Amino acid sequence: MEVRLHKTTLYNSVFRFDDEMIVNTHVYGFPGAHAPALHLRRLSSGDLFETYSESFETVWAAAKPATL
Incomplete structure (x- = not known):
């Protein structure tokens, strides 16, 4: 597990696990x-998972690793 911190204003909490995620609005x-809470799975059709995934990846890329 990896934890990162960010200062982005978010309107959802996103918990991603490979091809599944929980989105808590x-x-x-x-x-x-x-x-x-939405339980989303990546499917071959539809783009809801991809929409949240792209948002998650953008925030994750800018976030800093948490330190103890």
């Missing part, structure tokens, strides 16, 4: 545990 006025 941020809803104003609700804690994260009460907001919808």
Whole structure:
């Protein structure tokens, strides 16, 4: 597991695992545990996974590795 830190304003929390991801949408006025979560899988058709994946990769590339 690798953890990186960033200062980007995000509107979702994205947890990616190879060809699957959980996207926890941020809803104003609700804690994260009460907001919808999407379980996405990479498929040969459709682009929702790719849209979130590209966003994740852009933020990840600019983020700094976390240090202890």
